[in-house]
Amino acid sequence: MSDVLQTILSHKSVRSFTSEQLSGEQIRELVSAAQAASTSSFLQAYSIIGVSDPLVKKELSTYAGSQKYVVKNGHFFVFCADFYRHKEMASNLRADISETIQGTEALLIGTIDASLAAQNLAIAAESMGLGICYIGGLRNNLAGVSASLGVPAHVLPLFGIAVGYPEKVSEKKPRLPFESVYHENRYNVDKGMLNAQLEEYDRTIQAYYVERPDNSRETTWTEQATDKLRIPKRVYMKDFITQKGWAKH
Amino acid sequence: MSDVLQTILSHKSVRSFTSEQLSGEQIRELVSAAQAASTSSFLQAYSIIGVSDPLVKKELSTYAGSQKYVVKNGHFFVFCADFYRHKEMASNLRADISETIQGTEALLIGTIDASLAAQNLAIAAESMGLGICYIGGLRNNLAGVSASLGVPAHVLPLFGIAVGYPEKVSEKKPRLPFESVYHENRYNVDKGMLNAQLEEYDRTIQAYYVERPDNSRETTWTEQATDKLRIPKRVYMKDFITQKGWAKH
Numbered sequence: 001m002s003d004v005l006q007t008i009l010s011h012k013s014v015r016s017f018t019s020e021q022l023s024g025e026q027i028r029e030l031v032s033a034a035q036a037a038s039t040s041s042f043l044q045a046y047s048i049i050g051v052s053d054p055l056v057k058k059e060l061s062t063y064a065g066s067q068k069y070v071v072k073n074g075h076f077f078v079f080c081a082d083f084y085r086h087k088e089m090a091s092n093l094r095a096d097i098s099e100t101i102q103g104t105e106a107l108l109i110g111t112i113d114a115s116l117a118a119q120n121l122a123i124a125a126e127s128m129g130l131g132i133c134y135i136g137g138l139r140n141n142l143a144g145v146s147a148s149l150g151v152p153a154h155v156l157p158l159f160g161i162a163v164g165y166p167e168k169v170s171e172k173k174p175r176l177p178f179e180s181v182y183h184e185n186r187y188n189v190d191k192g193m194l195n196a197q198l199e200e201y202d203r204t205i206q207a208y209y210v211e212r213p214d215n216s217r218e219t220t221w222t223e224q225a226t227d228k229l230r231i232p233k234r235v236y237m238k239d240f241i242t243q244k245g246w247a248k249h
Numbered sequence: 250m251s252d253v254l255q256t257i258l259s260h261k262s263v264r265s266f267t268s269e270q271l272s273g274e275q276i277r278e279l280v281s282a283a284q285a286a287s288t289s290s291f292l293q294a295y296s297i298i299g300v301s302d303p304l305v306k307k308e309l310s311t312y313a314g315s316q317k318y319v320v321k322n323g324h325f326f327v328f329c330a331d332f333y334r335h336k337e338m339a340s341n342l343r344a345d346i347s348e349t350i351q352g353t354e355a356l357l358i359g360t361i362d363a364s365l366a367a368q369n370l371a372i373a374a375e376s377m378g379l380g381i382c383y384i385g386g387l388r389n390n391l392a393g394v395s396a397s398l399g400v401p402a403h404v405l406p407l408f409g410i411a412v413g414y415p416e417k418v419s420e421k422k423p424r425l426p427f428e429s430v431y432h433e434n435r436y437n438v439d440k441g442m443l444n445a446q447l448e449e450y451d452r453t454i455q456a457y458y459v460e461r462p463d464n465s466r467e468t469t470w471t472e473q474a475t476d477k478l479r480i481p482k483r484v485y486m487k488d489f490i491t492q493k494g495w496a497k498h
Contacts, residue, residue, distance in 0.1 A: 002252065002376045003251065003253055003376075004252055004253050004256050004372060004373065004375075004376030005282060005373055005377075007253050008282045008285050008286075008372065008373055009281065009282065009285050010285075011286070011287070013287060027431075028427060029254065031427055031430065031431045032258065032427070033254060033258065034430075035424040035425070035427075035430060036257050036258050036259075036424070037257075037260070037371075038260070038262060038371065038382075040383070040385045041385070041474075041477050042422065042470075042473070042474070043474055043477065043478075044424065044430070044474075046430070047430055047431075047432060047436070048430055048431050048432070049431075049432045049434070049435070049436060050431060050432070050433055050434070051434055052433070052434065053434045056434050084436075084438075085425075085429065085443065085447070086474060086475070086478055088443060088444070089447055089471040089474070089475055090475045090478065092444065092471070093471065093472065093475050095475045095476075095478075095479055097475065097478035099481045100478040100479070100480070101478065103481055103484060103486065103487070104486040104487040104496075105388065105481075105483040105484075105486045108360060108388065108407065108486070109385070111357060111360045111361060111364070112360060112407065115360070115361045115365055115368070116367070116368045116371075116383075118365070119286060119364070119365045119368035119369060119372075120257050120368060120372070122286075122287065123253060123257065123368075123372055124253065126253075127251045127252075127253030127254060128251070128254075132287075134287045134289070134365075136289045136290070139354065139357065149432075149434075149435055149436055150435040150436050150438070152436060152438050155436060158357065159361065173291065175284040175285070176284065176334075178277060178280055178281070178284075180334065181280065181283075181284060181293070181295070181296055181297055182296075182297050182298075182299060183296060183297070183298045183299070184298075184299055184301070185298070185299070185300055185301065185305050186298070186398055186399040187296070187298060187329075187333075187398055187399050187400045187401060187404060189399070189401050194334065194337060195341065198338055221291075222338040222341070222342065223342065224291070225290075225291070225292055225293075225335060225338070226338060226339045226342050226344045226346060227344075228290050228292065229292075229335055229339065229344075229346035229349040230344055230345075230346060231349070232348045232349045232352055232354075233349070233354060234352070234354040235352060235354075235498065237352065237357070238352070238353040238496065238498050241353065247353075247487065247496070249484065249487050
């Protein structure tokens, strides 16, 4: 197996980092890796805000649910959908692009562009012996996050990635069976087959949770995932993004 | 430089493939790589539809703007945001998750999950000597794509990736300057600085387009990107996704 596949397949989130900081060179290398990802229509509709200031980290951590690893890490990256640049350059060219960048399609473009770049950064970091953890918890309070990072109109923070030298590495979590995620030519809506796969997977996940050394517990994937979805979270999202000029139409 | 960084930094889209098909083993390897990516709250809210049927490929290609490489490739993958599984398993557990999965937050979760998985697949493919091209053009007609792939409610196709053995490799396109994409601690809204960076980048891109052997042309990045954004595209998107039960609130 190639080094690349090895790196990708060995991914485990790291939720405990030493306090050693990334060097400027490492940050540049990681951002170059992020920028090498494909981007929709070559629009490059995203930005990355690197956070090293402990006060800013503390604020972000509070919004995200006070996880220690948002503060204690080697560097914290925030990925944003971004049409601020485009707005500025269109204005230089006396073009009006406001309709386009306020569309739902623009939200998808920015979100996909930012995510592809982020995953490149994640893989690059892991290949350098660093650990990573995605922080979707920033979306608990995007108004707060936007204020902390001083983002202008047309910039939407989506998630963070904590990067650093691992103090403790988590176990690798087994994923859904191949057949549950991959469909051939047509989406397979066979519920009997899906339920059989989920039962098998529930046994795998149950064993994983019982056996893992830290934070051992008794649950299945279907129970755990269903519990996470029972009560809607971040219900302010639509109003927030619309008010900020995203997905207006 | 590590093999991983080398692979990531050498990415170039491939728009011309031989007709050699991927093996079942290669497809499994690529999907395993995709599944190894991080996923929001361990929800795994995405699916991949692999398309080998020439008739289905032809349909998708028509929706996407009749690009030849959507038909002629080694395999075509469609990435979807997906809460169909969750809906089914919640119903088994007699839980109602419909409010959550119809939220704008669920759209973001599914889009980010699908994109992280896709980028893992892209990097894995390139490490195996294959070429890739993202096909956002599927979003020209998501109703058509959804029908062709038979996707049920709570599954939203987002984009495709054509994968295969390269017949011709494109040039590597220079990206925005580091300073235009990366901000330290706070978003830098200095317009003078941004414009100086864009001017420099425009010169780089102009030289790239003039010098590249195929499809040489005379344009800058700011002109080209602004032109792409002048007329709103895919303006049906909000109505479509809302009608399909996404981002209702």
